[in-house]
Amino acid sequence: MxxxxxxxxxxxxxxxxxxxxxxxxxxxxxxxxxxxxxxxxxxxxxxxxxxxxxxxxxxxxxxxxxxxxxxxxxxxxxxxxxxxxxxxxxxxxxxxxxxxxxxxxxxxxxxxxxxxxxxxxxxxxxxxxxAVYGLPELYGHKVTEATRLVANPGCYPSGIILGLVPALREGVISSRDIVADAKSGASGAGRKPSTGTLYCEVSDTLRAYGLGTHRHTPEIEQELAVAADSPVTISFSPHLVPMNRGILATSYGRMQQPLSLEEVHALYTSCYADAPWVRVLPEGTLPETRWVRGTMFCDIGLVVDRRTDRLLVVTAVDNLCRGASGQAIANANRMLGLEPCTGLDLPPMMP
Amino acid sequence: MxxxxxxxxxxxxxxxxxxxxxxxxxxxxxxxxxxxxxxxxxxxxxxxxxxxxxxxxxxxxxxxxxxxxxxxxxxxxxxxxxxxxxxxxxxxxxxxxxxxxxxxxxxxxxxxxxxxxxxxxxxxxxxxxxAVYGLPELYGHKVTEATRLVANPGCYPSGIILGLVPALREGVISSRDIVADAKSGASGAGRKPSTGTLYCEVSDTLRAYGLGTHRHTPEIEQELAVAADSPVTISFSPHLVPMNRGILATSYGRMQQPLSLEEVHALYTSCYADAPWVRVLPEGTLPETRWVRGTMFCDIGLVVDRRTDRLLVVTAVDNLCRGASGQAIANANRMLGLEPCTGLDLPPMMP
Amino acid sequence: MxxxxxxxxxxxxxxxxxxxxxxxxxxxxxxxxxxxxxxxxxxxxxxxxxxxxxxxxxxxxxxxxxxxxxxxxxxxxxxxxxxxxxxxxxxxxxxxxxxxxxxxxxxxxxxxxxxxxxxxxxxxxxxxxxAVYGLPELYGHKVTEATRLVANPGCYPSGIILGLVPALREGVISSRDIVADAKSGASGAGRKPSTGTLYCEVSDTLRAYGLGTHRHTPEIEQELAVAADSPVTISFSPHLVPMNRGILATSYGRMQQPLSLEEVHALYTSCYADAPWVRVLPEGTLPETRWVRGTMFCDIGLVVDRRTDRLLVVTAVDNLCRGASGQAIANANRMLGLEPCTGLDLPPMMP
Amino acid sequence: MxxxxxxxxxxxxxxxxxxxxxxxxxxxxxxxxxxxxxxxxxxxxxxxxxxxxxxxxxxxxxxxxxxxxxxxxxxxxxxxxxxxxxxxxxxxxxxxxxxxxxxxxxxxxxxxxxxxxxxxxxxxxxxxxxAVYGLPELYGHKVTEATRLVANPGCYPSGIILGLVPALREGVISSRDIVADAKSGASGAGRKPSTGTLYCEVSDTLRAYGLGTHRHTPEIEQELAVAADSPVTISFSPHLVPMNRGILATSYGRMQQPLSLEEVHALYTSCYADAPWVRVLPEGTLPETRWVRGTMFCDIGLVVDRRTDRLLVVTAVDNLCRGASGQAIANANRMLGLEPCTGLDLPPMMP
The missing domain is CATH 3.40.50.720 (NAD(P)-binding Rossmann-like Domain)
Known part of the structure; x- marks a missing residue:
């Protein structure tokens, strides 16, 4: 064929x-x-x-x-x-x-x-x-052969949204006290020549940028609001890390229910039971960006911190694959009548 | 001599x-x-x-x-x-x-x-x-030739404490809603052979560890409580970054007063007017770990986020120099009757 | 099935x-x-x-x-x-x-x-x-369903041998004056914990090791001697480079015939006409290890230096895939009656 | 003053x-x-x-x-x-x-x-x-307060020349069969924005460039010819390595005398007895670029390979300090009547 x-x-x-x-x-x-x-x-x-x-x-x-x-x-x-x-x-x-x-x-x-x-x-x-917002786990059912236009999600939102939606849907955390501290590899900064992204300006160092002003903020808030069924305002802080690919985000939510880690873990696992690309890691295991390198996986690690009554959600995605082009192909697959996973069953590249 | x-x-x-x-x-x-x-x-x-x-x-x-x-x-x-x-x-x-x-x-x-x-x-x-807790800006005056024992601060606390003390002292932020998201170079993980810190396990990747359980937490809380004059409980989250030296921490506080960035900046500048190693960067400039590489500097960048009513404080230190051995020498200088800065006027190594 | x-x-x-x-x-x-x-x-x-x-x-x-x-x-x-x-x-x-x-x-x-x-x-x-020496381009025809035991080539030899065989077979370079200067990523040093391969000991630095004594030397000489139909003694010098995967080797041979780059390029292209994994790059293009990352490719770049009468052959392989496990699967494919390329049509991971 | x-x-x-x-x-x-x-x-x-x-x-x-x-x-x-x-x-x-x-x-x-x-x-x-060619060990005596113009040596030549001069002066190696395979950190490629030196294009990869055509070739040959007292033609091959600073060069010479490593080592030690910045490393120790990071040191490691009758000289310099600005200050010191080492007694930055 x-x-x-x-x-x-x-x-x-x-x-x-x-x-x-x-x-x-x-x-x-x-x-x-x-x-x-x-x-x-x-x-x-x-x-x-x-x-x-x-x-x-x-x-x-x-x-x-x-x-x-x-x-x-x-x-x-x-x-x-x-x-x-x-x-x-x-x-x-x-x-x-x-x-x-x-x-x-x-x-x-x-x-x-x-x-x-x-x-x-x-x-x-x-x-x-x-346009359909093309995050497969949230809107995959809306992307069909009838769909003409998909808005492919941003790299930071892809992971952060998936990490917070289950907790907000179930009211586990407050919608009014969320911090998302994200760290991205340098491919997120694009391929245009510029002094600031030269090897010697990124290697062996670390910086924050766009604190409070990054354009992915409203995109994340929009989808979290749907999940929370109420407006959400977050502090979203991107950082530039000396690596090629990958985004790790540590998100902090104020717990509204005294759930145990086991209970939160069960809730997440159940939420993503039918999502082949979302991996809720075992309790006690936190994600690393290399574990998703070159793949569609969004890995989620959970921490319930009783001392501070916070839920910490750590998510890892490959910004170029899950956070951009792989997700685009997942959407294209659906729009063209193919199985969503076609061409995307990619084992991570380690090391 | x-x-x-x-x-x-x-x-x-x-x-x-x-x-x-x-x-x-x-x-x-x-x-x-x-x-x-x-x-x-x-x-x-x-x-x-x-x-x-x-x-x-x-x-x-x-x-x-x-x-x-x-x-x-x-x-x-x-x-x-x-x-x-x-x-x-x-x-x-x-x-x-x-x-x-x-x-x-x-x-x-x-x-x-x-x-x-x-x-x-x-x-x-x-x-x-x-023992005197040897963070120069807070306890330098207590370290004299009469001092016999100094407890040299931990690497993460050195920057995070300096970044939050002025805001807590003046009640700018609440003592009950602080997140400190920190990112450290691999030298912080020590020099003992282990699979987890091999080059290929750290390079081109990123991970969180010890979320909610890292032993620097009580040290940070102890000193922030002194500044706030009330108990402080923080979420402290360390991450391991593929770089040799340096810690960047982004701390989030809930503002209790409607101050402008200009006002907060003035407050910090005034607080550290006599501290040669603390550099409150100009408004709009955020620190990078390389700017302090090999030095005693603690660089501080400030962001006032009106949308979320949060004060963001980004601090950068060299974990080995300011966060360990340089600070140790600063303390030794005082204990031996030398000028505190002796041997520590080090320009950053760039790139 | x-x-x-x-x-x-x-x-x-x-x-x-x-x-x-x-x-x-x-x-x-x-x-x-x-x-x-x-x-x-x-x-x-x-x-x-x-x-x-x-x-x-x-x-x-x-x-x-x-x-x-x-x-x-x-x-x-x-x-x-x-x-x-x-x-x-x-x-x-x-x-x-x-x-x-x-x-x-x-x-x-x-x-x-x-x-x-x-x-x-x-x-x-x-x-x-x-045992059959399992370098596909040289001995692929000998690996059949009757084969019980294949000796999978070493990582350094895989690229260096492929880079020099055509020139030695045709007498383009002398068999008595060869230098192979090779640079490997840190995965070649293995996954055993050791101080010398910790992130901070490999990152942002470069070292040579095993000069004149590395055990891949006789393996390379053995196969070059077959190609030259006479004994070959080389200077083989490995170096450890701060990257995860990949070996780049620059080999230097003394030219015995006044061939142009065009002629040498034609000779190489012809030699590897039926080798899907060997890419003789266009004249003027030199390989980079990332171009073969995660693949079976051995990329070859050629330079004819008239000033010094030397042929320079630059080869790039992924030490883990082509230099170890991918090649092992290529051999297994043949031993089990499968097409040699099965499961190995891998596009490079960039960046 | x-x-x-x-x-x-x-x-x-x-x-x-x-x-x-x-x-x-x-x-x-x-x-x-x-x-x-x-x-x-x-x-x-x-x-x-x-x-x-x-x-x-x-x-x-x-x-x-x-x-x-x-x-x-x-x-x-x-x-x-x-x-x-x-x-x-x-x-x-x-x-x-x-x-x-x-x-x-x-x-x-x-x-x-x-x-x-x-x-x-x-x-x-x-x-x-x-103009005086400002390589201190060779021409330091010519740089005096009377000197108006110094040509500061190139980064690659600084190390390679120092590594080969003793052997050529004493006729240990032939002047007609030298290969210098050099590897440089990315700061050597300059700070101008360009796609080829972006972080993601240099990180986790390795490339050769300018083989046989790099402009440092005649500079190296010029000074080696002085040492050999006869024309020298070398193969000089630069490579770009994912690190910030440092050049490691492995040079290969054909031995003309059957000297032992001990003898060659003694010859080098004697040659640089009065050169505070040249460190002939102990027999069996090979240099690493980080050992000279931020300093004026040129470290030299020696290997006598009896199998191939070659002398291998590995040199490491910091391309920005010894290979450019530090050396410039050494020359300025002399031109202004200061001690040559003033301001240059720099311990290496490790790690």
């Missing part, structure tokens, strides 16, 4: 690179177009020598053109900056091609919130209403 | 190694004895080839013996595990030699708290009362 | 860990037994939490016993130290189970050379004659 | 940053001017927050102007690209200020060689004749 042709707009960033890697191992999807304004005309194998000799290497990078993409692809992944994605999405959908948008453009349901945090008005409000 | 002879018990760990490095550049102290049961008889230059050709290289490591140490040294640094240090301290003090203890044995004023967190009874209660 | 049951002796090292990872993604082989004296009784998912939730996690580690292994497995991978492997191999073969030995015990055809470099006499000379 | 005022042209690169660090600890030199076209007007403490609170932080970066520099400084360090340096040097010298040029502009005595390797004609031939 011929594989389903898909396209990729924005092949030069790390999310694009990861999509290429994952599609290379996908049995039912075939990357047929990849675009980049800067590198148009270059074979993918030259842009990415790690593809040398593989079939993908022969794809010639093209300048992005919605008509060409739509003609060749049943679905297109957008790995372009926010702001740009909403326009391209509209064009592609009009031309009859499905879209998984990895940018933030369709993640926030309220366009005013979008305007406030991203500093520009939303131009595609109708599409915004149509 | 002859330099003052000092000794070091426990030369093989990272704190010991750092003491050797700092004493090598100290104008008024001279390392004359270094001990290690395992390496007795080995010249320091053979144990540590990085000392080859330097004067320290010729020191022959000895088996620890309090009488020999006391005979040769006016002050001895103890870089041995907790539990062992209290006994050695007693012997050395009895023999007339001053002690800076880098272990936890004399940090907690309440022996019951010690017994509870360290799992063994305190054997030197009289000395415990005599 | 049921998968073919295979076993693994020595699951706790990095080669064992990598075998578990690769078998987890293999469609036709099923890991049914894994042994470790130290961890007998522990489920694999507890020993390796990164396997949590996967089918392999339920395998309970056993104490190694040849009869039990032979009863359950059609083939067993040995990831145990040299010396131990020859005895276990003999037992397993006697019991009717095939063996891929990842140790050095059957790599050197001359038992005297083995005795000299490994410091112990060879106890299984008959098996030594039977 | 007032410190001697010095200036720095090009403060934004890693060599500039290291000069600032070293001058901050220098007792007799005071940085009074620092220039950068891009950052003119910015206080140094804002450009480099690691200087916050230190006296240097108040220096306001200026646009480079030779007259202003000459008016304020007795000596200026040039940390600008080759090509630019020769012009600025001429201006400064004319204005009566001494110059230590960290670029390559005055390192090669033959302007034709310069033109060939650097691709531009030399515009200051008279100054080229006047």
């Amino acid at each position: 011929a594989r389903i042709p898909v396209g990729l707009v924005g092949v030069t960033g790390y999310a694009g690179m990861e999509l290429v890697r994952l599609l290379a191992g996908h049995p039912d999807l075939e990357l047929v177009q990849a675009t980049s304004r800067q590198h148009a005309g270059t074979p993918l194998g030259q842009l990415y020598p790690f593809l040398h000799g593989r079939p993908e290497a022969k794809i010639v990078v093209q300048s992005p053109d919605s008509a060409t993409l739509a003609a060749a692809c049943r679905l297109v992944f957008l790995a372009v900056p926010h702001g740009a994605a909403m326009e391209v999405s509209a064009q592609l959908l009009k031309a009859g091609t499905k879209v998984v948008d990895l940018s933030a453009d369709f993640r926030l349901r309220d366009p005013e919130v979008y305007a406030k945090w991203y500093g520009l008005p939303h131009q595609q409000r109708a599409l915004l209403e149509e | 002859a330099r003052i002879p000092v000794g070091l018990v426990g030369v093989t760990g990272y704190a010991g190694m750092e003491l050797v490095r700092l004493l090598a550049g100290h104008p008024d102290l001279e390392l004359v004895q270094a001990t290690s049961r395992q390496h007795a008889g080995t010249p320091l230059g053979q144990l540590y080839p990085f000392l080859h050709g330097r004067p320290e290289a010729k020191i022959v490591v000895q088996s620890p013996d309090s009488a020999t140490l006391a005979a040769a040294c006016r002050l001895v640094f103890l870089a041995v595990p907790h539990g062992a240090a209290m006994e050695v301290s007693a012997q050395l003090l009895k023999a007339g030699t001053k002690v800076v203890d880098l272990s936890a044995d004399f940090r907690l004023r309440d022996p019951e708290v010690y017994a509870k967190w360290y799992g063994l009874p305190h054997q030197q209660r009289a000395l415990l009362e005599e | 049921a998968r073919i049951p295979v076993g693994l002796v020595g699951v706790t090292g990095y080669a064992g860990m990598e075998l578990v990872r690769l078998l987890a993604g293999h469609p036709d082989l099923e890991l049914v037994q894994a042994t470790s004296r130290q961890h007998a009784g522990t489920p694999l998912g507890q020993l390796y939490p990164f396997l949590h939730g996967r089918p392999e996690a339920k395998i309970v580690v056993q104490s190694p016993d040849s009869a039990t292994l032979a009863a359950a497995c059609r083939l067993v991978f040995l990831a145990v130290p040299h010396g131990a492997a020859m005895e276990v191999s003999a037992q397993l073969l006697k019991a009717g189970t095939k063996v891929v030995d990842l140790s050095a015990d059957f790599r050197l055809r001359d038992p005297e050379v083995y005795a000299k470099w490994y410091g112990l006499p060879h106890q299984q000379r008959a098996l030594l004659e039977e | 007032a410190r001697i005022p010095v200036g720095l042209v090009g403060v934004t690169g890693y060599a500039g940053m290291e000069l600032v660090r070293l001058l901050a600890g220098h007792p007799d030199l005071e940085l009074v001017q620092a220039t950068s076209r891009q950052h003119a007007g910015t206080p140094l403490g804002q450009l480099y927050p690691f200087l916050h609170g230190r006296p240097e932080a108040k220096i306001v970066v200026q646009s480079p102007d030779s007259a202003t520099l000459a008016a304020a400084c007795r000596l200026v360090f040039l940390a600008v690209p080759h090509g630019a340096a020769m012009e600025v040097s001429a201006q400064l010298l004319k204005a009566g200020t001494k110059v230590v040029d960290l670029s390559a502009d005055f390192r090669l005595r033959d302007p034709e060689v310069y033109a060939k390797w650097y691709g531009l004609p030399h515009q200051q031939r008279a100054l080229l004749e006047e």
